[in-house]
Amino acid sequence: MQSSTTNYLPILLIFLAATALASVLILLPRLLARSRPTETKLQPYECGVEPVGSARERQSVKFYLVAMIFLLFDIEAVFLIPWAVAFPHVLKDPAYSPLKYVFYGEMMVFMVVLLVGLLYIYRKGIIEWNR
Amino acid sequence: MEKTLFIIFAVVSVAAALNILLQRNPLHSALSLVGTLITLSALYVMLRAQFIAAIQIIVYAGAIMVLFVFVIMLLNAPKEASYIEKHKALRFLAIPLAGLLIAEAFYVIRLVKPIEMPAADDSAQAVGTTFSVGTKLFTDYLLPFEVTSVLILMAIVGAMVLARRGED
Amino acid sequence: MTDLLLEWTIKIAVILGALLTAVAYAVLLERRIMAFIQLRRGPNRVGPFGLLQPAADGLKLIFKEDIIPSQASKLLYVIAPTFLLIPSLMIFIVIPFGSEIVLFGRKIALQVTHFDVGLLYVLALGSVSVYGIALAGWSSNNKYSLMGGLRASAQMISYELALGLSVIGILIQSGSLDLVEIVRSQGGWNGLQWNVFVSQPLGFLIFFIAALAEANRTPFDLPEADSELVAGYHTEYSSMKFVMFQMGEYCNLIAAAAISTTLFWGGWMGPGVEAYPALSLVYFTAKVFVFVFVFIWIRFTLPRFRYDQLMRFGWRVLLPLAILNIIITATVKLLVS
Numbered sequence: 001m002q003s004s005t006t007n008y009l010p011i012l013l014i015f016l017a018a019t020a021l022a023s024v025l026i027l028l029p030r031l032l033a034r035s036r037p038t039e040t041k042l043q044p045y046e047c048g049v050e051p052v053g054s055a056r057e058r059q060s061v062k063f064y065l066v067a068m069i070f071l072l073f074d075i076e077a078v079f080l081i082p083w084a085v086a087f088p089h090v091l092k093d094p095a096y097s098p099l100k101y102v103f104y105g106e107m108m109v110f111m112v113v114l115l116v117g118l119l120y121i122y123r124k125g126i127i128e129w130n131r
Numbered sequence: 132m133e134k135t136l137f138i139i140f141a142v143v144s145v146a147a148a149l150n151i152l153l154q155r156n157p158l159h160s161a162l163s164l165v166g167t168l169i170t171l172s173a174l175y176v177m178l179r180a181q182f183i184a185a186i187q188i189i190v191y192a193g194a195i196m197v198l199f200v201f202v203i204m205l206l207n208a209p210k211e212a213s214y215i216e217k218h219k220a221l222r223f224l225a226i227p228l229a230g231l232l233i234a235e236a237f238y239v240i241r242l243v244k245p246i247e248m249p250a251a252d253d254s255a256q257a258v259g260t261t262f263s264v265g266t267k268l269f270t271d272y273l274l275p276f277e278v279t280s281v282l283i284l285m286a287i288v289g290a291m292v293l294a295r296r297g298e299d
Numbered sequence: 300m301t302d303l304l305l306e307w308t309i310k311i312a313v314i315l316g317a318l319l320t321a322v323a324y325a326v327l328l329e330r331r332i333m334a335f336i337q338l339r340r341g342p343n344r345v346g347p348f349g350l351l352q353p354a355a356d357g358l359k360l361i362f363k364e365d366i367i368p369s370q371a372s373k374l375l376y377v378i379a380p381t382f383l384l385i386p387s388l389m390i391f392i393v394i395p396f397g398s399e400i401v402l403f404g405r406k407i408a409l410q411v412t413h414f415d416v417g418l419l420y421v422l423a424l425g426s427v428s429v430y431g432i433a434l435a436g437w438s439s440n441n442k443y444s445l446m447g448g449l450r451a452s453a454q455m456i457s458y459e460l461a462l463g464l465s466v467i468g469i470l471i472q473s474g475s476l477d478l479v480e481i482v483r484s485q486g487g488w489n490g491l492q493w494n495v496f497v498s499q500p501l502g503f504l505i506f507f508i509a510a511l512a513e514a515n516r517t518p519f520d521l522p523e524a525d526s527e528l529v530a531g532y533h534t535e536y537s538s539m540k541f542v543m544f545q546m547g548e549y550c551n552l553i554a555a556a557a558i559s560t561t562l563f564w565g566g567w568m569g570p571g572v573e574a575y576p577a578l579s580l581v582y583f584t585a586k587v588f589v590f591v592f593v594f595i596w597i598r599f600t601l602p603r604f605r606y607d608q609l610m611r612f613g614w615r616v617l618l619p620l621a622i623l624n625i626i627i628t629a630t631v632k633l634l635v636s
């Protein structure tokens with residue numbers, strides 16, 4: 001697990017390079033392409049008919065529920081990650097060996113509680129996306 | 132080098148945070164918040180807390196802010212119109228209170244003692260790596276961890292109840 | 300420090316160049332394979348075997364008129380494709396393309412960098428790319444775009460969970476988030492001790508399916524299916540911004556293939572890599588190519604899921620399977636130790 005914080009610098013480098021590339025791609029048509037806007041071209045596309053109504057109407061609340069439940073299970077996954085990284089080392093390292101079963105048991109308790117949550121979601125029918 | 136990077140990230144972070152307040156369109160504010168969180172994550176990396184930096188992006192910028200953006204899109208939140216408060220006297224309280232806040236900040240900064248940052252290569256003392264977070268979380272801090280699972284369960288039930296209130 | 304910076308800059312330039320070419324030719328590859336599956340030839344006029352087709356397409360698209368719909372939110376409309384393209388490009392700095400080779404008297408590792416939260420970095424970039432689609436759908440001010448964008452975002456976040464959980468099995472196996480460590484831990488059995496054989500066949504399956512859904516590929520491409528929502532969230536995009544969406548999508552595809560090989564199929568490991576390090580690059584490229592081929596093959600073989608089937612599959616099947624995979628892997632690891 002040897003690593004150095006300077007190893008994170010290329011993230012910044014590639015971010016700058018990718019942003020430069022994206023900017024070039026956005027600016028290129030401004031320079032090279034023709035621009036003859038007519039009213040029909042600028043209207044929202046609805047398969048050839050006149051657009052009806054605004055696009056800014058209210059949408060279903062199901063999207064909000066999906067995002068909320070995703071957030072909660074994402075947090076669960078976040079707790080699983082350090083556990084999973086520490087687990088094989090706890091198993092191998094003799095200094096930790098009395099902890100082996102406890103370590104395993106702790107996470108199983110956590111997951112059981114969250115499985116209860118998952119079952120609750122199933123029963124409440126969040127996933128019945130009757131479109 | 133570290134100092135330059137720190138200054139750049141800090142300035143961008145504060146600018147993005149200010150932008151949240153200055154934007155009228157709520158989606159622009161949400162995106163500025165995402166920008167603040169990403170630069171904060173870079174600052175965490177510089178503080179040798181790599182795990183928290185990654186989790187900040189995955190959970191905060193990648194899940195919580197997605198929820199915010201969904202809500203703004205679903206509710207079709209309008210641009211904020213500026214409004215004048217009813218009690219004009221409150222406006223005169225703003226500057227003294229801001230001054231008090233800044234004074235408090237200076238006081239706290241004077242109290243903080245400078246600590247030794249571990250060298251960039253020092254993995255023996257690393258507290259921010261995933262492995263050390265893992266071992267600490269499940270040995271010393273076990274109770275908060277198990278309580279968190281119950282907390283998440285409560286949040287799941289609460290979200291379902293609140294969102295479904297009109298239906299059953 | 301400066302020669303480190305130089306090394307990084309050169310590697311990033313090489314990777315970006317190779318990636319953009321690969322993306323352009325991936326489009327051509329897809330069209331040719333699609334054609335052969337559909338019993339026809341595909342583009343083969345422009346240059347030998349159609350190899351100059353991407354150049355012709357690129358030139359055409361640069362000169363196309365850049366239409367911004369009148370009611371669109373201009374700033375978000377222009378920025379949305381970058382939210383999709385930039386994270387896809389950024390994934391490639393942590394992927395190990397090969398072991399070390401010796402060039403000009405220096406040992407050069409065939410990856411740009413490696414740090415101890417490499418896999419989390421990849422997941423984080425996947426989380427951020429959801430914004431591109433949601434914002435594109437919203438800012439186009441078009442009902443179809445908005446619906447397509449919301450559906451695509453909801454689909455992506457649902458399958459992101461299964462994706463994240465399916466790699467936990469790999470972590471239990473290798474004990475590190477660093478992709479270089481994960482590849483090195485698959486080196487036994489003469490270079491064939493790959494995770495998919497040893498411990499994670501189910502994990503690989505879940506990861507593969509979730510990656511297909513993340514990349515919005517058939518059978519999960521309802522949000523951009525032509526007959527459903529016109530073109531979904533990129534209906535109103537023309538010219539280079541449309542190109543950016545396509546580039547981002549194919550980049551995502553190649554990244555998914557690369558991550559699959561790194562995590563489950565041994566990355567650059569294979570028989571004979573210690574003796575001939577350059578062989579590692581060959582192995583890696585071959586494996587990634589096989590995966591891209593399989594992705595394309597699946598696209599033109601399977602029909603697409605209806606949206607409610609898709610969501611139900613993600614939450615009711617894939618997520619419990621991923622959790623089951625974690626429990627089984629942890630239990631087996633505990634009992635074996």
